[in-house]
Amino acid sequence: VLEEPVVLSVRNLTKSFKGLKAVDGISFDLHQGEVVSIIGPNGSGKSTTINLISGFLSPDGGIIDVDERSLAGASAADVSEQGVARTFQNGRVFGALTVDENIALGYHKKLVEQRPFKQLQRYPLLRWVNLLSETALALVHGPKTRDERAAVDDRVAIEVDRFRERLGTRRGDFAYTLSYANRRRTEIARAHISEPKLLLLDEPTAGMNQSETAEVLEQLQYLKAQGHTILLVEHKIELVTALSDRVIAMDGGRIIAQGEPDHVRQAPQVVEAYLGK
Ligand code: ADP
Numbered sequence: 001v002l003e004e005p006v007v008l009s010v011r012n013l014t015k016s017f018k019g020l021k022a023v024d025g026i027s028f029d030l031h032q033g034e035v036v037s038i039i040g041p042n043g044s045g046k047s048t049t050i051n052l053i054s055g056f057l058s059p060d061g062g063i064i065d066v067d068e069r070s071l072a073g074a075s076a077a078d079v080s081e082q083g084v085a086r087t088f089q090n091g092r093v094f095g096a097l098t099v100d101e102n103i104a105l106g107y108h109k110k111l112v113e114q115r116p117f118k119q120l121q122r123y124p125l126l127r128w129v130n131l132l133s134e135t136a137l138a139l140v141h142g143p144k145t146r147d148e149r150a151a152v153d154d155r156v157a158i159e160v161d162r163f164r165e166r167l168g169t170r171r172g173d174f175a176y177t178l179s180y181a182n183r184r185r186t187e188i189a190r191a192h193i194s195e196p197k198l199l200l201l202d203e204p205t206a207g208m209n210q211s212e213t214a215e216v217l218e219q220l221q222y223l224k225a226q227g228h229t230i231l232l233v234e235h236k237i238e239l240v241t242a243l244s245d246r247v248i249a250m251d252g253g254r255i256i257a258q259g260e261p262d263h264v265r266q267a268p269q270v271v272e273a274y275l276g277k
């Protein structure tokens, strides 16, 4: 895959929060069809890296190029329109939209800002008066020809079919009624349906049990086999080893090792970074 064209190029990327260097001058490339995982102890800068690339945060410095187009500092909406899709560490779906509507949203390759699910749970009324949900619904149900509508329905059905036993019976249900694992399945389907040129996944198996994790691994192997270019943040080292062409280990906002999965997990500085926490 290293002979394939570079999809993502990151150079000297930096981001501080009140003097804390969350991301401290990292550089790496992702080639087309590559699956690269970022590992590292809590607080090492993994999610910040994903947030910078996806436009949810603006970098203090450095370069982010996707298909040779400069995206450093671009808005999340612009980044998503460039074909970069992401999922969230805490799993974000629109509680007031159905499973089908959430997935269809990805088809429109548009990103609508989302409040974390927890917040919707804490304020039940927000589910119904949520302006962001209205924007999302307008995207999904906006003016369309019958053919366009049929095309979206077909694509959503294909996505759901990959999660047949889990989402198949829930397609018309509001997402706020979903289990945590089903919210994350919906997120993956929503990202995939957008046919992204780059897929960013932040701990897709966080909080999942062993069988749910195995199922996500299967999904990701399917995406990899389809030739998707994936940047994955993940703690479960078996999953990382099974999926990744390369692994990047971070600590304290810096890259401390990178290369083949087995090489990186055994590198002394990586072992020490985990033991030190
Ligand atoms: P990881 O995903 O590797 O666990 P993060 O990228 O979330 O780590 O965080 C890296 C560091 O930046 C941590 O010290 C974290 O507390 C800090 N941090 C992350 N996001 C913010 C934020 N929005 N405001 C302030 N500090 C943040």
Ligand code: MG
Binding pocket: 046, 047, 048, 089
């Ligand atoms: Mg994180």
